[in-house]
Amino acid sequence: MDLRQMEYLLAVAEERHFTRAAELAGISQSGLSSAIRGLEEELGTALFDRTTRRVELTEAGLALLPYARQMLAQAAGARDAVVKASxxxxxxxxxxxxxxxxxxxxxxxxxxxxxxxxxxxxxxxxxxxxxxxxxxxxxxxxxxxxxxxxxxxxxxxxxxxxESLVLLASPDHPLALGAGRQEIAWRALEGEDFIDFAASWGIRELNEETLAAQGVHRRVRCTVNDVHTLLDLVTRGLGVAVVPRHVAAKPQAAGLRVLTLPETAGLSWxxxxxxxxxxxxxxxxxxxxxxxxxxxxxxxxxxxxx
The missing domain is CATH 3.40.190.10 (Periplasmic binding protein-like II)
Known part of the structure:
Protein backbone atom coordinates (compact mmCIF):
# COMPACT_ATOMS: atom_id res chain seq x y z
CA MET A 1 0.00 0.00 0.00
CA ASP A 2 1.24 3.49 -0.79
CA LEU A 3 0.01 7.05 -0.30
CA ARG A 4 -1.14 7.39 -3.89
CA GLN A 5 -3.42 4.37 -3.55
CA MET A 6 -4.82 5.78 -0.31
CA GLU A 7 -5.61 9.08 -1.99
CA TYR A 8 -7.39 7.31 -4.83
CA LEU A 9 -9.33 5.13 -2.38
CA LEU A 10 -10.50 8.23 -0.54
CA ALA A 11 -11.48 10.02 -3.75
CA VAL A 12 -13.63 7.11 -4.97
CA ALA A 13 -15.18 6.69 -1.52
CA GLU A 14 -16.19 10.35 -1.41
CA GLU A 15 -17.36 10.72 -5.02
CA ARG A 16 -18.86 7.20 -5.41
CA HIS A 17 -17.99 7.51 -9.06
CA PHE A 18 -14.73 6.57 -10.79
CA THR A 19 -14.81 9.32 -13.42
CA ARG A 20 -15.41 12.14 -10.92
CA ALA A 21 -12.87 10.63 -8.52
CA ALA A 22 -10.26 10.57 -11.28
CA GLU A 23 -10.91 14.25 -12.04
CA LEU A 24 -10.60 15.09 -8.34
CA ALA A 25 -7.34 13.15 -7.99
CA GLY A 26 -5.83 14.53 -11.20
CA ILE A 27 -5.38 11.16 -12.93
CA SER A 28 -6.92 9.35 -15.88
CA GLN A 29 -9.86 7.08 -15.11
CA SER A 30 -7.95 4.05 -16.36
CA GLY A 31 -4.99 4.92 -14.15
CA LEU A 32 -7.20 5.28 -11.09
CA SER A 33 -9.06 2.04 -11.81
CA SER A 34 -5.75 0.21 -12.26
CA ALA A 35 -4.43 1.56 -8.95
CA ILE A 36 -7.58 0.46 -7.10
CA ARG A 37 -7.44 -3.00 -8.70
CA GLY A 38 -3.79 -3.29 -7.69
CA LEU A 39 -4.68 -2.40 -4.10
CA GLU A 40 -7.52 -4.95 -4.07
CA GLU A 41 -5.18 -7.64 -5.43
CA GLU A 42 -2.59 -6.80 -2.79
CA LEU A 43 -5.16 -7.06 0.00
CA GLY A 44 -6.90 -10.07 -1.50
CA THR A 45 -10.41 -8.60 -1.34
CA ALA A 46 -12.75 -6.19 -3.12
CA LEU A 47 -12.88 -2.69 -1.66
CA PHE A 48 -15.80 -1.41 -3.77
CA ASP A 49 -19.06 -2.81 -5.06
CA ARG A 50 -19.39 -1.48 -8.60
CA THR A 51 -22.65 -1.07 -10.52
CA THR A 52 -23.51 0.89 -13.66
CA ARG A 53 -24.92 3.69 -11.50
CA ARG A 54 -23.08 3.76 -8.18
CA VAL A 55 -19.87 2.71 -6.49
CA GLU A 56 -20.09 1.75 -2.81
CA LEU A 57 -17.47 0.68 -0.26
CA THR A 58 -17.51 -2.96 0.81
CA GLU A 59 -17.08 -3.90 4.47
CA ALA A 60 -13.36 -4.28 3.78
CA GLY A 61 -13.27 -0.86 2.16
CA LEU A 62 -15.04 0.72 5.11
CA ALA A 63 -12.52 -0.89 7.46
CA LEU A 64 -9.58 0.50 5.45
CA LEU A 65 -10.97 4.03 5.03
CA PRO A 66 -9.98 5.54 8.44
CA TYR A 67 -6.45 4.17 8.07
CA ALA A 68 -6.21 5.72 4.59
CA ARG A 69 -7.22 9.10 6.02
CA GLN A 70 -4.67 8.70 8.82
CA MET A 71 -1.85 7.81 6.43
CA LEU A 72 -2.52 10.84 4.23
CA ALA A 73 -2.81 13.16 7.24
CA GLN A 74 0.47 11.89 8.71
CA ALA A 75 2.29 12.33 5.39
CA ALA A 76 1.00 15.88 4.99
CA GLY A 77 1.91 16.64 8.60
CA ALA A 78 5.44 15.34 8.10
CA ARG A 79 5.99 17.52 5.04
CA ASP A 80 4.59 20.57 6.82
CA ALA A 81 6.79 19.97 9.87
CA VAL A 82 9.89 19.99 7.68
CA VAL A 83 8.85 23.23 5.99
CA LYS A 84 8.00 24.82 9.34
CA ALA A 85 11.38 23.87 10.78
CA SER A 86 13.33 25.20 7.81
CA GLU A 163 -15.96 22.93 -16.40
CA SER A 164 -19.11 22.72 -18.51
CA LEU A 165 -22.53 23.88 -17.33
CA VAL A 166 -25.62 21.71 -16.82
CA LEU A 167 -29.30 22.36 -16.10
CA LEU A 168 -30.82 21.13 -12.83
CA ALA A 169 -34.57 20.54 -12.53
CA SER A 170 -36.87 18.74 -10.12
CA PRO A 171 -37.89 15.24 -11.29
CA ASP A 172 -41.47 16.33 -12.00
CA HIS A 173 -40.54 19.52 -13.85
CA PRO A 174 -41.87 19.57 -17.46
CA LEU A 175 -38.33 19.96 -18.81
CA ALA A 176 -37.30 16.77 -17.02
CA LEU A 177 -40.23 14.58 -18.08
CA GLY A 178 -39.09 13.77 -21.62
CA ALA A 179 -38.54 10.01 -21.91
CA GLY A 180 -34.81 9.29 -21.78
CA ARG A 181 -34.01 12.96 -22.21
CA GLN A 182 -30.34 13.75 -21.61
CA GLU A 183 -29.92 17.12 -23.37
CA ILE A 184 -32.12 20.19 -23.41
CA ALA A 185 -32.28 22.74 -26.23
CA TRP A 186 -31.65 26.40 -25.41
CA ARG A 187 -35.03 27.40 -26.85
CA ALA A 188 -36.76 25.11 -24.32
CA LEU A 189 -35.60 27.46 -21.52
CA GLU A 190 -37.54 30.44 -22.88
CA GLY A 191 -39.73 31.97 -20.17
CA GLU A 192 -38.67 29.51 -17.45
CA ASP A 193 -38.37 30.50 -13.80
CA PHE A 194 -34.75 30.29 -12.63
CA ILE A 195 -32.95 30.00 -9.34
CA ASP A 196 -29.62 31.82 -9.60
CA PHE A 197 -26.89 33.36 -7.52
CA ALA A 198 -26.43 37.02 -6.64
CA ALA A 199 -24.94 39.35 -9.24
CA SER A 200 -21.46 39.25 -7.71
CA TRP A 201 -21.10 35.49 -8.33
CA GLY A 202 -19.17 34.51 -11.43
CA ILE A 203 -21.78 31.97 -12.55
CA ARG A 204 -24.55 34.60 -12.56
CA GLU A 205 -22.74 36.79 -15.09
CA LEU A 206 -21.88 33.75 -17.21
CA ASN A 207 -25.53 32.64 -17.19
CA GLU A 208 -26.81 36.08 -18.12
CA GLU A 209 -24.41 36.43 -21.06
CA THR A 210 -24.92 32.88 -22.33
CA LEU A 211 -28.72 32.86 -22.23
CA ALA A 212 -28.90 36.32 -23.78
CA ALA A 213 -26.59 35.19 -26.59
CA GLN A 214 -28.95 32.26 -27.24
CA GLY A 215 -31.96 34.60 -27.34
CA VAL A 216 -33.46 33.15 -24.15
CA HIS A 217 -35.55 35.44 -21.96
CA ARG A 218 -35.82 34.19 -18.40
CA ARG A 219 -37.13 35.19 -14.99
CA VAL A 220 -34.85 34.85 -11.97
CA ARG A 221 -37.44 33.97 -9.37
CA CYS A 222 -35.06 33.40 -6.45
CA THR A 223 -31.61 34.87 -5.83
CA VAL A 224 -29.34 33.06 -3.39
CA ASN A 225 -25.86 33.28 -1.92
CA ASP A 226 -25.50 29.62 -1.01
CA VAL A 227 -25.20 26.49 -3.18
CA HIS A 228 -27.21 24.27 -0.85
CA THR A 229 -30.07 26.77 -0.73
CA LEU A 230 -30.14 26.82 -4.53
CA LEU A 231 -30.35 23.01 -4.63
CA ASP A 232 -33.13 23.01 -2.03
CA LEU A 233 -35.21 25.53 -3.98
CA VAL A 234 -34.77 23.59 -7.24
CA THR A 235 -35.79 20.39 -5.44
CA ARG A 236 -38.97 22.11 -4.25
CA GLY A 237 -39.87 23.00 -7.84
CA LEU A 238 -39.47 26.77 -7.55
CA GLY A 239 -37.35 26.96 -10.70
CA VAL A 240 -34.51 25.44 -12.68
CA ALA A 241 -30.82 26.32 -12.35
CA VAL A 242 -27.78 26.42 -14.62
CA VAL A 243 -24.74 25.39 -12.60
CA PRO A 244 -21.19 24.01 -13.03
CA ARG A 245 -21.26 20.24 -13.51
CA HIS A 246 -19.61 19.42 -10.16
CA VAL A 247 -22.54 21.00 -8.29
CA ALA A 248 -24.82 18.34 -9.80
CA ALA A 249 -22.63 15.68 -8.15
CA LYS A 250 -23.22 16.98 -4.62
CA PRO A 251 -25.26 14.65 -2.35
CA GLN A 252 -27.91 17.38 -1.96
CA ALA A 253 -28.54 17.17 -5.73
CA ALA A 254 -29.03 13.41 -5.78
CA GLY A 255 -32.79 13.64 -6.42
CA LEU A 256 -32.59 16.20 -9.23
CA ARG A 257 -32.58 15.64 -12.97
CA VAL A 258 -29.36 16.74 -14.67
CA LEU A 259 -29.72 17.84 -18.30
CA THR A 260 -26.81 18.60 -20.61
CA LEU A 261 -26.80 21.94 -22.40
CA PRO A 262 -25.81 22.19 -26.08
CA GLU A 263 -22.16 22.87 -26.78
CA THR A 264 -21.51 26.59 -27.24
CA ALA A 265 -18.20 28.14 -28.19
CA GLY A 266 -16.60 29.90 -25.23
CA LEU A 267 -19.10 28.49 -22.72
CA SER A 268 -17.20 27.22 -19.69
CA TRP A 269 -17.06 27.90 -15.99
Missing part, protein backbone atom coordinates in the same frame (compact mmCIF):
# COMPACT_ATOMS: atom_id res chain seq x y z
CA UNK A 87 11.47 28.46 7.12
CA UNK A 88 9.66 30.75 9.52
CA UNK A 89 7.18 33.14 7.95
CA UNK A 90 5.40 35.96 9.79
CA UNK A 91 2.94 38.70 8.90
CA UNK A 92 -0.67 38.56 7.78
CA UNK A 93 -2.52 36.93 4.91
CA UNK A 94 -5.96 37.96 3.64
CA UNK A 95 -7.68 35.30 1.54
CA UNK A 96 -11.02 35.36 -0.25
CA UNK A 97 -13.01 32.71 -2.10
CA UNK A 98 -16.34 32.10 -3.74
CA UNK A 99 -18.24 29.12 -2.35
CA UNK A 100 -17.98 25.57 -3.71
CA UNK A 101 -15.33 26.05 -6.39
CA UNK A 102 -14.62 22.37 -7.00
CA UNK A 103 -11.07 22.71 -8.35
CA UNK A 104 -9.58 23.84 -5.04
CA UNK A 105 -10.41 22.93 -1.44
CA UNK A 106 -9.82 26.33 0.14
CA UNK A 107 -10.45 25.13 3.71
CA UNK A 108 -7.90 22.32 3.35
CA UNK A 109 -5.41 24.75 1.81
CA UNK A 110 -5.85 27.16 4.71
CA UNK A 111 -5.37 24.32 7.18
CA UNK A 112 -2.09 23.25 5.58
CA UNK A 113 -0.85 26.82 5.34
CA UNK A 114 -1.59 27.43 9.02
CA UNK A 115 0.18 24.21 9.95
CA UNK A 116 3.27 25.25 7.98
CA UNK A 117 3.26 28.90 9.03
CA UNK A 118 1.51 29.19 12.41
CA UNK A 119 2.88 32.69 13.07
CA UNK A 120 1.05 34.16 10.06
CA UNK A 121 -2.24 35.79 11.01
CA UNK A 122 -4.79 34.64 8.43
CA UNK A 123 -8.10 36.29 7.55
CA UNK A 124 -10.64 34.57 5.31
CA UNK A 125 -13.56 36.17 3.45
CA UNK A 126 -16.25 34.34 1.47
CA UNK A 127 -17.95 36.45 -1.19
CA UNK A 128 -18.90 36.59 -4.86
CA UNK A 129 -16.13 36.68 -7.45
CA UNK A 130 -16.77 40.25 -8.60
CA UNK A 131 -16.56 41.57 -5.03
CA UNK A 132 -13.39 39.56 -4.41
CA UNK A 133 -11.71 40.94 -7.53
CA UNK A 134 -12.61 44.48 -6.51
CA UNK A 135 -11.17 43.89 -3.02
CA UNK A 136 -7.99 42.36 -4.45
CA UNK A 137 -7.48 45.28 -6.82
CA UNK A 138 -8.01 47.69 -3.89
CA UNK A 139 -5.39 45.86 -1.81
CA UNK A 140 -7.87 44.59 0.78
CA UNK A 141 -7.32 40.91 -0.16
CA UNK A 142 -3.98 39.29 -0.99
CA UNK A 143 -5.16 36.11 -2.73
CA UNK A 144 -8.63 35.33 -4.08
CA UNK A 145 -10.12 32.18 -5.61
CA UNK A 146 -12.71 33.26 -8.15
CA UNK A 147 -14.99 31.76 -10.79
CA UNK A 148 -14.81 34.27 -13.61
CA UNK A 149 -12.52 35.44 -16.40
CA UNK A 150 -14.04 38.93 -16.39
CA UNK A 151 -12.63 42.12 -14.88
CA UNK A 152 -9.24 40.60 -14.04
CA UNK A 153 -7.32 43.29 -15.92
CA UNK A 154 -3.64 43.29 -15.03
CA UNK A 155 -4.09 41.33 -11.79
CA UNK A 156 -1.77 38.30 -11.68
CA UNK A 157 -3.94 35.20 -12.13
CA UNK A 158 -3.73 31.52 -12.97
CA UNK A 159 -6.47 29.20 -14.22
CA UNK A 160 -7.06 26.22 -11.93
CA UNK A 161 -9.70 24.46 -14.01
CA UNK A 162 -12.63 24.71 -16.40
CA UNK A 270 -13.49 28.86 -15.12
CA UNK A 271 -11.87 28.89 -11.67
CA UNK A 272 -8.75 31.00 -11.15
CA UNK A 273 -6.52 32.18 -8.36
CA UNK A 274 -5.95 35.94 -8.39
CA UNK A 275 -3.35 37.80 -6.37
CA UNK A 276 -2.32 41.34 -5.63
CA UNK A 277 1.17 42.38 -6.71
CA UNK A 278 3.84 41.83 -4.05
CA UNK A 279 7.48 42.83 -4.28
CA UNK A 280 8.65 40.55 -1.46
CA UNK A 281 9.09 36.87 -2.33
CA UNK A 282 8.89 36.09 1.40
CA UNK A 283 5.38 37.58 1.71
CA UNK A 284 2.83 35.13 3.19
CA UNK A 285 0.78 35.27 0.00
CA UNK A 286 3.78 34.03 -2.00
CA UNK A 287 4.05 31.02 0.32
CA UNK A 288 0.35 30.27 -0.09
CA UNK A 289 0.70 30.31 -3.87
CA UNK A 290 3.78 28.11 -3.55
CA UNK A 291 1.77 25.59 -1.52
CA UNK A 292 -0.97 25.68 -4.15
CA UNK A 293 1.59 25.16 -6.93
CA UNK A 294 3.05 22.17 -5.07
CA UNK A 295 -0.40 20.59 -4.88
CA UNK A 296 -0.99 21.22 -8.60
CA UNK A 297 2.41 19.75 -9.48
CA UNK A 298 1.62 16.63 -7.47
CA UNK A 299 -1.64 16.25 -9.38
CA UNK A 300 0.20 16.56 -12.71
CA UNK A 301 2.70 13.93 -11.63
CA UNK A 302 -0.17 11.57 -10.78
CA UNK A 303 -1.57 12.10 -14.27
CA UNK A 304 1.78 11.17 -15.82
CA UNK A 305 2.11 8.16 -13.52
CA UNK A 306 -1.40 7.09 -14.49
Missing amino acids: REVTGSLRIGAEQCLGFVDVAALLERFHRRHPRVETHFTQAGSQDLITSTRAGDIDVAFVATTKHLGALPHQTLGQ TVSVVSAAHDRVEAPSAHLLELLADASASAEQRVLAG
Whole structure:
Protein backbone atom coordinates (compact mmCIF):
# COMPACT_ATOMS: atom_id res chain seq x y z
CA MET A 1 0.00 0.00 0.00
CA ASP A 2 1.24 3.49 -0.79
CA LEU A 3 0.01 7.05 -0.30
CA ARG A 4 -1.14 7.39 -3.89
CA GLN A 5 -3.42 4.37 -3.55
CA MET A 6 -4.82 5.78 -0.31
CA GLU A 7 -5.61 9.08 -1.99
CA TYR A 8 -7.39 7.31 -4.83
CA LEU A 9 -9.33 5.13 -2.38
CA LEU A 10 -10.50 8.23 -0.54
CA ALA A 11 -11.48 10.02 -3.75
CA VAL A 12 -13.63 7.11 -4.97
CA ALA A 13 -15.18 6.69 -1.52
CA GLU A 14 -16.19 10.35 -1.41
CA GLU A 15 -17.36 10.72 -5.02
CA ARG A 16 -18.86 7.20 -5.41
CA HIS A 17 -17.99 7.51 -9.06
CA PHE A 18 -14.73 6.57 -10.79
CA THR A 19 -14.81 9.32 -13.42
CA ARG A 20 -15.41 12.14 -10.92
CA ALA A 21 -12.87 10.63 -8.52
CA ALA A 22 -10.26 10.57 -11.28
CA GLU A 23 -10.91 14.25 -12.04
CA LEU A 24 -10.60 15.09 -8.34
CA ALA A 25 -7.34 13.15 -7.99
CA GLY A 26 -5.83 14.53 -11.20
CA ILE A 27 -5.38 11.16 -12.93
CA SER A 28 -6.92 9.35 -15.88
CA GLN A 29 -9.86 7.08 -15.11
CA SER A 30 -7.95 4.05 -16.36
CA GLY A 31 -4.99 4.92 -14.15
CA LEU A 32 -7.20 5.28 -11.09
CA SER A 33 -9.06 2.04 -11.81
CA SER A 34 -5.75 0.21 -12.26
CA ALA A 35 -4.43 1.56 -8.95
CA ILE A 36 -7.58 0.46 -7.10
CA ARG A 37 -7.44 -3.00 -8.70
CA GLY A 38 -3.79 -3.29 -7.69
CA LEU A 39 -4.68 -2.40 -4.10
CA GLU A 40 -7.52 -4.95 -4.07
CA GLU A 41 -5.18 -7.64 -5.43
CA GLU A 42 -2.59 -6.80 -2.79
CA LEU A 43 -5.16 -7.06 0.00
CA GLY A 44 -6.90 -10.07 -1.50
CA THR A 45 -10.41 -8.60 -1.34
CA ALA A 46 -12.75 -6.19 -3.12
CA LEU A 47 -12.88 -2.69 -1.66
CA PHE A 48 -15.80 -1.41 -3.77
CA ASP A 49 -19.06 -2.81 -5.06
CA ARG A 50 -19.39 -1.48 -8.60
CA THR A 51 -22.65 -1.07 -10.52
CA THR A 52 -23.51 0.89 -13.66
CA ARG A 53 -24.92 3.69 -11.50
CA ARG A 54 -23.08 3.76 -8.18
CA VAL A 55 -19.87 2.71 -6.49
CA GLU A 56 -20.09 1.75 -2.81
CA LEU A 57 -17.47 0.68 -0.26
CA THR A 58 -17.51 -2.96 0.81
CA GLU A 59 -17.08 -3.90 4.47
CA ALA A 60 -13.36 -4.28 3.78
CA GLY A 61 -13.27 -0.86 2.16
CA LEU A 62 -15.04 0.72 5.11
CA ALA A 63 -12.52 -0.89 7.46
CA LEU A 64 -9.58 0.50 5.45
CA LEU A 65 -10.97 4.03 5.03
CA PRO A 66 -9.98 5.54 8.44
CA TYR A 67 -6.45 4.17 8.07
CA ALA A 68 -6.21 5.72 4.59
CA ARG A 69 -7.22 9.10 6.02
CA GLN A 70 -4.67 8.70 8.82
CA MET A 71 -1.85 7.81 6.43
CA LEU A 72 -2.52 10.84 4.23
CA ALA A 73 -2.81 13.16 7.24
CA GLN A 74 0.47 11.89 8.71
CA ALA A 75 2.29 12.33 5.39
CA ALA A 76 1.00 15.88 4.99
CA GLY A 77 1.91 16.64 8.60
CA ALA A 78 5.44 15.34 8.10
CA ARG A 79 5.99 17.52 5.04
CA ASP A 80 4.59 20.57 6.82
CA ALA A 81 6.79 19.97 9.87
CA VAL A 82 9.89 19.99 7.68
CA VAL A 83 8.85 23.23 5.99
CA LYS A 84 8.00 24.82 9.34
CA ALA A 85 11.38 23.87 10.78
CA SER A 86 13.33 25.20 7.81
CA ARG A 87 11.47 28.46 7.12
CA GLU A 88 9.66 30.75 9.52
CA VAL A 89 7.18 33.14 7.95
CA THR A 90 5.40 35.96 9.79
CA GLY A 91 2.94 38.70 8.90
CA SER A 92 -0.67 38.56 7.78
CA LEU A 93 -2.52 36.93 4.91
CA ARG A 94 -5.96 37.96 3.64
CA ILE A 95 -7.68 35.30 1.54
CA GLY A 96 -11.02 35.36 -0.25
CA ALA A 97 -13.01 32.71 -2.10
CA GLU A 98 -16.34 32.10 -3.74
CA GLN A 99 -18.24 29.12 -2.35
CA CYS A 100 -17.98 25.57 -3.71
CA LEU A 101 -15.33 26.05 -6.39
CA GLY A 102 -14.62 22.37 -7.00
CA PHE A 103 -11.07 22.71 -8.35
CA VAL A 104 -9.58 23.84 -5.04
CA ASP A 105 -10.41 22.93 -1.44
CA VAL A 106 -9.82 26.33 0.14
CA ALA A 107 -10.45 25.13 3.71
CA ALA A 108 -7.90 22.32 3.35
CA LEU A 109 -5.41 24.75 1.81
CA LEU A 110 -5.85 27.16 4.71
CA GLU A 111 -5.37 24.32 7.18
CA ARG A 112 -2.09 23.25 5.58
CA PHE A 113 -0.85 26.82 5.34
CA HIS A 114 -1.59 27.43 9.02
CA ARG A 115 0.18 24.21 9.95
CA ARG A 116 3.27 25.25 7.98
CA HIS A 117 3.26 28.90 9.03
CA PRO A 118 1.51 29.19 12.41
CA ARG A 119 2.88 32.69 13.07
CA VAL A 120 1.05 34.16 10.06
CA GLU A 121 -2.24 35.79 11.01
CA THR A 122 -4.79 34.64 8.43
CA HIS A 123 -8.10 36.29 7.55
CA PHE A 124 -10.64 34.57 5.31
CA THR A 125 -13.56 36.17 3.45
CA GLN A 126 -16.25 34.34 1.47
CA ALA A 127 -17.95 36.45 -1.19
CA GLY A 128 -18.90 36.59 -4.86
CA SER A 129 -16.13 36.68 -7.45
CA GLN A 130 -16.77 40.25 -8.60
CA ASP A 131 -16.56 41.57 -5.03
CA LEU A 132 -13.39 39.56 -4.41
CA ILE A 133 -11.71 40.94 -7.53
CA THR A 134 -12.61 44.48 -6.51
CA SER A 135 -11.17 43.89 -3.02
CA THR A 136 -7.99 42.36 -4.45
CA ARG A 137 -7.48 45.28 -6.82
CA ALA A 138 -8.01 47.69 -3.89
CA GLY A 139 -5.39 45.86 -1.81
CA ASP A 140 -7.87 44.59 0.78
CA ILE A 141 -7.32 40.91 -0.16
CA ASP A 142 -3.98 39.29 -0.99
CA VAL A 143 -5.16 36.11 -2.73
CA ALA A 144 -8.63 35.33 -4.08
CA PHE A 145 -10.12 32.18 -5.61
CA VAL A 146 -12.71 33.26 -8.15
CA ALA A 147 -14.99 31.76 -10.79
CA THR A 148 -14.81 34.27 -13.61
CA THR A 149 -12.52 35.44 -16.40
CA LYS A 150 -14.04 38.93 -16.39
CA HIS A 151 -12.63 42.12 -14.88
CA LEU A 152 -9.24 40.60 -14.04
CA GLY A 153 -7.32 43.29 -15.92
CA ALA A 154 -3.64 43.29 -15.03
CA LEU A 155 -4.09 41.33 -11.79
CA PRO A 156 -1.77 38.30 -11.68
CA HIS A 157 -3.94 35.20 -12.13
CA GLN A 158 -3.73 31.52 -12.97
CA THR A 159 -6.47 29.20 -14.22
CA LEU A 160 -7.06 26.22 -11.93
CA GLY A 161 -9.70 24.46 -14.01
CA GLN A 162 -12.63 24.71 -16.40
CA GLU A 163 -15.96 22.93 -16.40
CA SER A 164 -19.11 22.72 -18.51
CA LEU A 165 -22.53 23.88 -17.33
CA VAL A 166 -25.62 21.71 -16.82
CA LEU A 167 -29.30 22.36 -16.10
CA LEU A 168 -30.82 21.13 -12.83
CA ALA A 169 -34.57 20.54 -12.53
CA SER A 170 -36.87 18.74 -10.12
CA PRO A 171 -37.89 15.24 -11.29
CA ASP A 172 -41.47 16.33 -12.00
CA HIS A 173 -40.54 19.52 -13.85
CA PRO A 174 -41.87 19.57 -17.46
CA LEU A 175 -38.33 19.96 -18.81
CA ALA A 176 -37.30 16.77 -17.02
CA LEU A 177 -40.23 14.58 -18.08
CA GLY A 178 -39.09 13.77 -21.62
CA ALA A 179 -38.54 10.01 -21.91
CA GLY A 180 -34.81 9.29 -21.78
CA ARG A 181 -34.01 12.96 -22.21
CA GLN A 182 -30.34 13.75 -21.61
CA GLU A 183 -29.92 17.12 -23.37
CA ILE A 184 -32.12 20.19 -23.41
CA ALA A 185 -32.28 22.74 -26.23
CA TRP A 186 -31.65 26.40 -25.41
CA ARG A 187 -35.03 27.40 -26.85
CA ALA A 188 -36.76 25.11 -24.32
CA LEU A 189 -35.60 27.46 -21.52
CA GLU A 190 -37.54 30.44 -22.88
CA GLY A 191 -39.73 31.97 -20.17
CA GLU A 192 -38.67 29.51 -17.45
CA ASP A 193 -38.37 30.50 -13.80
CA PHE A 194 -34.75 30.29 -12.63
CA ILE A 195 -32.95 30.00 -9.34
CA ASP A 196 -29.62 31.82 -9.60
CA PHE A 197 -26.89 33.36 -7.52
CA ALA A 198 -26.43 37.02 -6.64
CA ALA A 199 -24.94 39.35 -9.24
CA SER A 200 -21.46 39.25 -7.71
CA TRP A 201 -21.10 35.49 -8.33
CA GLY A 202 -19.17 34.51 -11.43
CA ILE A 203 -21.78 31.97 -12.55
CA ARG A 204 -24.55 34.60 -12.56
CA GLU A 205 -22.74 36.79 -15.09
CA LEU A 206 -21.88 33.75 -17.21
CA ASN A 207 -25.53 32.64 -17.19
CA GLU A 208 -26.81 36.08 -18.12
CA GLU A 209 -24.41 36.43 -21.06
CA THR A 210 -24.92 32.88 -22.33
CA LEU A 211 -28.72 32.86 -22.23
CA ALA A 212 -28.90 36.32 -23.78
CA ALA A 213 -26.59 35.19 -26.59
CA GLN A 214 -28.95 32.26 -27.24
CA GLY A 215 -31.96 34.60 -27.34
CA VAL A 216 -33.46 33.15 -24.15
CA HIS A 217 -35.55 35.44 -21.96
CA ARG A 218 -35.82 34.19 -18.40
CA ARG A 219 -37.13 35.19 -14.99
CA VAL A 220 -34.85 34.85 -11.97
CA ARG A 221 -37.44 33.97 -9.37
CA CYS A 222 -35.06 33.40 -6.45
CA THR A 223 -31.61 34.87 -5.83
CA VAL A 224 -29.34 33.06 -3.39
CA ASN A 225 -25.86 33.28 -1.92
CA ASP A 226 -25.50 29.62 -1.01
CA VAL A 227 -25.20 26.49 -3.18
CA HIS A 228 -27.21 24.27 -0.85
CA THR A 229 -30.07 26.77 -0.73
CA LEU A 230 -30.14 26.82 -4.53
CA LEU A 231 -30.35 23.01 -4.63
CA ASP A 232 -33.13 23.01 -2.03
CA LEU A 233 -35.21 25.53 -3.98
CA VAL A 234 -34.77 23.59 -7.24
CA THR A 235 -35.79 20.39 -5.44
CA ARG A 236 -38.97 22.11 -4.25
CA GLY A 237 -39.87 23.00 -7.84
CA LEU A 238 -39.47 26.77 -7.55
CA GLY A 239 -37.35 26.96 -10.70
CA VAL A 240 -34.51 25.44 -12.68
CA ALA A 241 -30.82 26.32 -12.35
CA VAL A 242 -27.78 26.42 -14.62
CA VAL A 243 -24.74 25.39 -12.60
CA PRO A 244 -21.19 24.01 -13.03
CA ARG A 245 -21.26 20.24 -13.51
CA HIS A 246 -19.61 19.42 -10.16
CA VAL A 247 -22.54 21.00 -8.29
CA ALA A 248 -24.82 18.34 -9.80
CA ALA A 249 -22.63 15.68 -8.15
CA LYS A 250 -23.22 16.98 -4.62
CA PRO A 251 -25.26 14.65 -2.35
CA GLN A 252 -27.91 17.38 -1.96
CA ALA A 253 -28.54 17.17 -5.73
CA ALA A 254 -29.03 13.41 -5.78
CA GLY A 255 -32.79 13.64 -6.42
CA LEU A 256 -32.59 16.20 -9.23
CA ARG A 257 -32.58 15.64 -12.97
CA VAL A 258 -29.36 16.74 -14.67
CA LEU A 259 -29.72 17.84 -18.30
CA THR A 260 -26.81 18.60 -20.61
CA LEU A 261 -26.80 21.94 -22.40
CA PRO A 262 -25.81 22.19 -26.08
CA GLU A 263 -22.16 22.87 -26.78
CA THR A 264 -21.51 26.59 -27.24
CA ALA A 265 -18.20 28.14 -28.19
CA GLY A 266 -16.60 29.90 -25.23
CA LEU A 267 -19.10 28.49 -22.72
CA SER A 268 -17.20 27.22 -19.69
CA TRP A 269 -17.06 27.90 -15.99
CA THR A 270 -13.49 28.86 -15.12
CA VAL A 271 -11.87 28.89 -11.67
CA SER A 272 -8.75 31.00 -11.15
CA VAL A 273 -6.52 32.18 -8.36
CA VAL A 274 -5.95 35.94 -8.39
CA SER A 275 -3.35 37.80 -6.37
CA ALA A 276 -2.32 41.34 -5.63
CA ALA A 277 1.17 42.38 -6.71
CA HIS A 278 3.84 41.83 -4.05
CA ASP A 279 7.48 42.83 -4.28
CA ARG A 280 8.65 40.55 -1.46
CA VAL A 281 9.09 36.87 -2.33
CA GLU A 282 8.89 36.09 1.40
CA ALA A 283 5.38 37.58 1.71
CA PRO A 284 2.83 35.13 3.19
CA SER A 285 0.78 35.27 0.00
CA ALA A 286 3.78 34.03 -2.00
CA HIS A 287 4.05 31.02 0.32
CA LEU A 288 0.35 30.27 -0.09
CA LEU A 289 0.70 30.31 -3.87
CA GLU A 290 3.78 28.11 -3.55
CA LEU A 291 1.77 25.59 -1.52
CA LEU A 292 -0.97 25.68 -4.15
CA ALA A 293 1.59 25.16 -6.93
CA ASP A 294 3.05 22.17 -5.07
CA ALA A 295 -0.40 20.59 -4.88
CA SER A 296 -0.99 21.22 -8.60
CA ALA A 297 2.41 19.75 -9.48
CA SER A 298 1.62 16.63 -7.47
CA ALA A 299 -1.64 16.25 -9.38
CA GLU A 300 0.20 16.56 -12.71
CA GLN A 301 2.70 13.93 -11.63
CA ARG A 302 -0.17 11.57 -10.78
CA VAL A 303 -1.57 12.10 -14.27
CA LEU A 304 1.78 11.17 -15.82
CA ALA A 305 2.11 8.16 -13.52
CA GLY A 306 -1.40 7.09 -14.49
